[in-house]
Structure formats: C-alpha cells, structure tokens
Amino acid sequence: MTQQRRYGGRRTFLASSAALGSVGLAGCGGLIGDPDDGDDDGDDFFGQIGSGRGFPEPGGTPMDDLPDLAGELVLYNARGQALVGELLSHLESRYDDFTVEENPGGSADLVNLILEEGSATPADVFFTVNSGALGTLADEGRTRSLSSDVTGMVANETFATDDWVGTSGRARTIPYNTDAYDESEIPDSIDAFAGDFDGQLGWAPSYGSFQGFVTSMRILDGDEATKAWLEGVLDSGVQEYSYESEVTRAVASGEIDAGFANHYYIQRHLAGNPDAPVSTAFTDGDAGATFDVAGATVIDQSDQPELAENFVRHLLSGEAQAYFAGRTYEYPVIEGVDPVGELPSADELNTPDVDPTQLSDVEGTIELMRDAGVPV
Structure with missing residues (x-):
C-alpha cells in the first residue's frame, strides 16, 4: 500500500522530534557549519x-x-x-x-x-x-x-x-598563519602540538568535528594517550572558540598562530579573503589527518x-x-x-585507518575530555 506523504513542499519544513530516545548519536549535529557559514552570494x-x-x-x-x-x-x-x-x-x-x-x-x-x-x-x-x-x-x-x-x-x-x-x-587539518610560520615549521605529527609547538594554538572543543577527531585519537591511541594529549594542549595555553570557522579566522588575523579545523574552513575564508595569511597543513597518518x-x-x-x-x-x-x-x-x-x-x-592524503562510522560515538569522548579538564 502506498504510504501517505505528509509534506506540502520542499520549503514547507517540519521539525523533527527532539524528544525521541537516544541511539548513541550524541554530537552528530552541526559537524559541517556554523551560523556564519552559509555561502549566499546569489550566483548561479x-x-x-x-x-x-x-x-x-x-x-x-x-x-x-x-x-x-x-x-x-x-x-x-x-x-x-x-x-x-x-x-x-x-x-x-x-x-x-x-x-x-x-x-x-x-x-x-x-x-x-x-x-x-x-x-x-x-x-x-x-x-x-x-x-x-x-x-x-x-x-x-x-x-x-x-x-x-x-x-x-x-x-x-x-x-x-x-x-x-x-x-x-572533509579532512582534519592544521590552519596556520603564514606570516608567523613556513609550512616546513608546522609539525606533521599531532602529538607535537601537545608540547613541542611554540606558537599560540586555538581549538573548538565543544564542536562536533573536533570531538570526532578526539574519538579518532581514542580509537588509534587509546584513552590514556588521548587524555595526556588533551592535557598537554591545555597546558600550552590554547585559546578556546565555539566554531572551527572562528579558529580559522583567528589564525588569519594573527590572534593565534595555528589551530585545529576541518580543511574547508580555510578554503572558505580564502574565497572571501584571498590575500589572508592562512594556509593548510596536514599531519601524517595519525588522528590529526582523519x-x-x-x-x-x-x-x-x-x-x-x-x-x-x-x-x-x-x-x-x-x-x-x-x-x-x-x-x-x-x-x-x-x-x-x-x-x-x-x-x-x-x-x-595519508589518513589513518579508522572506520568513519565510529566517529559519531562521542559519549565516551566527551567524558574523557571533561576528565582532562577540557570545557565541553
């Protein structure tokens, strides 16, 4: 029997139920954008x-x-x-x-x-x-x-x-300020950012993509090593932001030297600011390259x-x-x-061997981040 269609048109939107029970997908929403990220220039x-x-x-x-x-x-x-x-x-x-x-x-x-x-x-x-x-x-x-x-x-x-x-x-990357560093000076290991990088870092720990990256680190390196990494970055005096687009803008403005973000935030920023001193670095085969x-x-x-x-x-x-x-x-x-x-x-890209379907299982990741003192 044909199912009844319940909607009146593509622009007639229905809110999905927020009261439904959890199926282990906490943190799935909001992994791509933030409220400032729409590309609405009207071009065809x-x-x-x-x-x-x-x-x-x-x-x-x-x-x-x-x-x-x-x-x-x-x-x-x-x-x-x-x-x-x-x-x-x-x-x-x-x-x-x-x-x-x-x-x-x-x-x-x-x-x-x-x-x-x-x-x-x-x-x-x-x-x-x-x-x-x-x-x-x-x-x-x-x-x-x-x-x-x-x-x-x-x-x-x-x-x-x-x-x-x-x-x-989407690839995890390191946006960095090109006025402050050459690409060769950006570490190709995510571990180096927990103590060996001398610049000012920025991150968005409450953002879903960052939590997916930490989940990847847990899968690859285990909880103990991941907690130690988080604590090391905290000890560096890392600056906190709400969105990874904000991390990228802060790098481009010189407010910070480098950060952690999905690759497209850098490209979106450069599309509107082609002379901005921000570029993309990749780590090598670890969670930072998820x-x-x-x-x-x-x-x-x-x-x-x-x-x-x-x-x-x-x-x-x-x-x-x-x-x-x-x-x-x-x-x-x-x-x-x-x-x-x-x-x-x-x-x-030299990406790690991680099943992407596991990256949304972030409940344990959020608990670990809180144990490490990361505000989420």
Missing part, C-alpha cells in the same frame, strides 16, 4: 560550470547520462539549506516532474525519527553530514542495499558500503526505491561533485573532480 553555480567564469568542466558522470528524475522524493535532510539548498533547487528546476519534499533536522534527530516511525516512515532518502548516522541506520536494518551502479561511482571503496555512499569528504564523509542512503521502507537510488546517483554526478568542491569546499569523492585550493587529492 551550475550555470557557470565550464563557462570560464566559474568551476571548470568536471569529469565523472554528467547528469545528462543519468536517468531523469521524476516523482516526489521525501528527503530527510541533515545537511542544511545553506549547504545543499542550491543543489536541490537545481535538480527540481532541471527536471519538470521532480520535486523534493524535505524534512530537515540534525543527524541524530532524523535517525531517531526514522527508527521511531518504523514501517510508517515516509522517508525515501536520508542525507547527512555524518557517516556514523548512516552506519546506525544500516546496523538497525533501516537501509536498502544500493546497486553497484551507485557504489561504483565512488573513487575510494572506503567511502561506500552496500548500504550507503559518501557524497563528499578523513570523514557526508553521505546518503535509501531508506528500507521507501515506496519508490528506483527514484531514491537515482537521486543518490545524481549526488555523485560530475556537476554535483563540482558543487561540493566549489560551493561547500568539501572534498569530492569521484574521479575527475579536484578539490578547490592548493590541496592534495583525497588519495594523496
């Missing part, structure tokens, strides 16, 4: 692709080579309008018979909502910044297996499973799985991957599209 990104005025013509599979989207898709969207609204609007305008009925919310709230709704959920696709949320739905049996036509579009097999695919990526992905999955109860899977394929098209690179400054996950800025490709 897709109209400028390959024009010489915008993003170069991407590789990968063009949307023209994908089946048309037709029908009404219910999208549980944990990515946010500021980041993906333009992409969704482009797909609706490209296909006359296609509409997105969008239910926005935090990753944890939407996962809990899908689990609470059970077989009555109207969700066709879940789109999130956090791979841990995707892993939770898969573990609960609430996802539909994806075809190789979808999973095969992703360049790195670690960015996809049978149940979900990564659609863009790579995580945003991604999407088809919900098991979708009554139109073909449309849902085709929508996910569109998120991996050349144009959509160019959007993630050129508009949100994330790492693309297909071959033929490069990240924006003077960055190595995802394959060139």
Whole structure:
C-alpha cells in the first residue's frame, strides 16, 4: 500500500522530534557549519560550470547520462539549506516532474525519527553530514542495499558500503598563519602540538568535528594517550572558540598562530579573503589527518526505491561533485573532480585507518575530555 506523504513542499519544513530516545548519536549535529557559514552570494553555480567564469568542466558522470528524475522524493535532510539548498533547487528546476519534499533536522534527530516511525516512515532518502548516522541506520536494518551502479561511482571503496555512499569528504587539518610560520615549521605529527609547538594554538572543543577527531585519537591511541594529549594542549595555553570557522579566522588575523579545523574552513575564508595569511597543513597518518564523509542512503521502507537510488546517483554526478568542491569546499569523492585550493587529492592524503562510522560515538569522548579538564 502506498504510504501517505505528509509534506506540502520542499520549503514547507517540519521539525523533527527532539524528544525521541537516544541511539548513541550524541554530537552528530552541526559537524559541517556554523551560523556564519552559509555561502549566499546569489550566483548561479551550475550555470557557470565550464563557462570560464566559474568551476571548470568536471569529469565523472554528467547528469545528462543519468536517468531523469521524476516523482516526489521525501528527503530527510541533515545537511542544511545553506549547504545543499542550491543543489536541490537545481535538480527540481532541471527536471519538470521532480520535486523534493524535505524534512530537515540534525543527524541524530532524523535517525531517531526514522527508527521511531518504523514501517510508517515516509522517508525515501536520508542525507547527512555524518557517516556514523548512516552506519546506525544500516546496523538497525533501516537501509536498502544500493546497486553497484551507485557504489561504483565512488573513487575510494572506503567511502561506500552496500548500504550507503559518501557524497563528499572533509579532512582534519592544521590552519596556520603564514606570516608567523613556513609550512616546513608546522609539525606533521599531532602529538607535537601537545608540547613541542611554540606558537599560540586555538581549538573548538565543544564542536562536533573536533570531538570526532578526539574519538579518532581514542580509537588509534587509546584513552590514556588521548587524555595526556588533551592535557598537554591545555597546558600550552590554547585559546578556546565555539566554531572551527572562528579558529580559522583567528589564525588569519594573527590572534593565534595555528589551530585545529576541518580543511574547508580555510578554503572558505580564502574565497572571501584571498590575500589572508592562512594556509593548510596536514599531519601524517595519525588522528590529526582523519578523513570523514557526508553521505546518503535509501531508506528500507521507501515506496519508490528506483527514484531514491537515482537521486543518490545524481549526488555523485560530475556537476554535483563540482558543487561540493566549489560551493561547500568539501572534498569530492569521484574521479575527475579536484578539490578547490592548493590541496592534495583525497588519495594523496595519508589518513589513518579508522572506520568513519565510529566517529559519531562521542559519549565516551566527551567524558574523557571533561576528565582532562577540557570545557565541553
């Protein structure tokens, strides 16, 4: 029997329930942006692709080579309008018979909502910044297996499973002030920042991405070593900020010398301030080089799985991957599209061997940070 659709249009938003029980996804929300991060300059990104005025013509599979989207898709969207609204609007305008009925919310709230709704959920696709949320739905049996036509579009097999695919990526980095340091002076080991770095550091310990990074350190090095690292950084007199965008701005202004942040904050800052004295350094194979992905999955109860899977394929098209690179400054996950800025490709990064779906399990991380004296 066809499930009843509960939404009146993509811009008619419903609040997801905040009272639903926890499923171990504390800290999943807010991993990409902060209130100041929307890129709302009004330019038509897709109209400028390959024009010489915008993003170069991407590789990968063009949307023209994908089946048309037709029908009404219910999208549980944990990515946010500021980041993906333009992409969704482009797909609706490209296909006359296609509409997105969008239910926005935090990753944890939407996962809990899908689990609470059970077989009555109207969700066709879940789109999130956090791979841990995707892993939770898969573990609960609430996802539909994806075809190789979808999973095969992703360049790195670690960015996809049978149940979900990564659609863009983010790398942990060290933003540093180029007036104060040369790149060769920035340590390539995260351990060095707990005592051997002589500059003023900044971090955002209450921010979800930082907590995911500390979770990665716990997985790789254990709780004792992670606590010692946190205490060492605290002893250095590290400056505290609410968001990693603020860390990056503080580095660029010279308020601090270096910090800890996802890579795209540096690229976003440089996009608006191309002469700012801030650049990106990477550590080598440790928790400081952790790579995580945003991604999407088809919900098991979708009554139109073909449309849902085709929508996910569109998120991996050349144009959509160019959007993630050129508009949100994330790492693309297909071959033929490069990240924006003077960055190595995802394959060139020496990332640690950490299952990204474990990075959202931060309850123990928050407890450890508090034990170390970190304000969270």
